Amino acid sequence: MIAGGGGAAGHGGPAAAGPVPVVLVRGDDPALVADAARTAVRELVGDLDPATVVEEHGGAGEDIDPGAVVDALATPPFLVPRRVVVVRDAGRLAAADAAPLAAWLAAPVPGVHLVLVAGGGTVPAPLVKAARSAGTVVDTSVGTGAARRQWLVEHLRHAPVRLDAAAGALLQDHLGGDMGRLRPLLQTLADAFGRGASVGADELAPYLGAPGAVAPWDLTDAIDRGDTATALAALRRLLGPGAMHPLAVLAVLHRHYETMLRLDGAAVASADEAATLVGARSAFPVKKAMEQGRRLGSTGVARAVCWLADADLDLRGATALPDDAVLDVLVARLSRLAPARRPGAARARSGHR
Numbered sequence: 552m553i554a555g556g557g558g559a560a561g562h563g564g565p566a567a568a569g570p571v572p573v574v575l576v577r578g579d580d581p582a583l584v585a586d587a588a589r590t591a592v593r594e595l596v597g598d599l600d601p602a603t604v605v606e607e608h609g610g611a612g613e614d615i616d617p618g619a620v621v622d623a624l625a626t627p628p629f630l631v632p633r634r635v636v637v638v639r640d641a642g643r644l645a646a647a648d649a650a651p652l653a654a655w656l657a658a659p660v661p662g663v664h665l666v667l668v669a670g671g672g673t674v675p676a677p678l679v680k681a682a683r684s685a686g687t688v689v690d691t692s693v694g695t696g697a698a699r700r701q702w703l704v705e706h707l708r709h710a711p712v713r714l715d716a717a718a719g720a721l722l723q724d725h726l727g728g729d730m731g732r733l734r735p736l737l738q739t740l741a742d743a744f745g746r747g748a749s750v751g752a753d754e755l756a757p758y759l760g761a762p763g764a765v766a767p768w769d770l771t772d773a774i775d776r777g778d779t780a781t782a783l784a785a786l787r788r789l790l791g792p793g794a795m796h797p798l799a800v801l802a803v804l805h806r807h808y809e810t811m812l813r814l815d816g817a818a819v820a821s822a823d824e825a826a827t828l829v830g831a832r833s834a835f836p837v838k839k840a841m842e843q844g845r846r847l848g849s850t851g852v853a854r855a856v857c858w859l860a861d862a863d864l865d866l867r868g869a870t871a872l873p874d875d876a877v878l879d880v881l882v883a884r885l886s887r888l889a890p891a892r893r894p895g896a897a898r899a900r901s902g903h904r
Contacts, residue, residue, distance in 0.1 A: 571686035572659035577669035578691030582731025610639030617648040642672030653681035711741035717752040729763030777889035797874040811844030
């Protein structure tokens with residue numbers, strides 16, 4: 552049971568005295584948000600009949616009637632121990648619409664519980680603050696890098712099947728940023744091999760489906776490392792079905808090297824100063840660009856910018872090459888331009904500059 556109050560919680564946090572009056576579920580992946588919302592509602596309903604306990608508002612692109620939601624929250628349970636009011640796409644609520652809900656959370660009706668499901672925009676800040684104060688915020692965001700790996704490890708630990716190390720590594724690489732596919736995939740494996748079964752990479756591979764998307768910084772990080780093979784693999788996934796347009800990928804690369812160009816020769820002592828100079832909200836990507844620009848030097852940055860300009864013209868019709876071939880050449884050039892990170896690699900690469 553989702554219980555306790557105040558603060559953010561992970562998926563299915565520790566239980567306390569009783570169910571909280573409100574659960575706010577939010578995150579970056581709609582599939583993970585929907586899954587966490589189902590869990591929250593199921594825990595609040597318990598053994599009761601959902602048809603007599605749950606009242607839904609919003610979702611499927613429908614407008615939310617704030618008055619109807621407030622009326623539902625003001626109605627005490629009748630013939631059942633509790634009622635659960637679910638508001639989907641809570642980001643469609645305006646600040647004025649959210650005010651009565653925040654006021655209700657200050658003095659909730661006993662036995663009535665509110666589940667706010669993010670989506671459709673940004674949930675008004677006063678409502679988020681009120682939900683955090685009165686109940687539980689479930690954040691389904693996976694994060695990146697080490698945080699994503701840890702997220703996956705935790706979820707595999709409680710999976711219905713047991714994946715060995717090779718299968719886990721294959722799964723992480725294949726899903727990329729599409730962690731919303733994890734739960735149904737694990738359930739499929741449990742149906743195929745039985746709950747508690749051990750699954751290796753060979754058994755897992757036929758069930759993986761299409762590779763998941765990767766983040767744009769997976770491409771730029773690989774280029775900065777001089778890892779051509781990984782950079783080209785990331786490019787293929789960024790250009791996959793339903794993914795980024797070639798010009799959008801070029802824009803990612805252009806921003807990365809434009810930052811290097813703007814910082815070239817600038818008197819900045821820290822990433823924060825660099826971020827202020829280029830007008831960036833976050834210092835982290837600027838720091839990476841600043842460090843890479845120093846490794847490339849002015850000549851290297853200028854050469855990269857020229858290659859980007861050539862690729863832009865080619866993508867707009869200056870060549871008969873397919874778009875993916877244009878970007879393949881560009882990414883290979885940029886990654887070979889990166890300074891060597893391993894002893895001896897600089898000499899092996901010097902003849903290609």
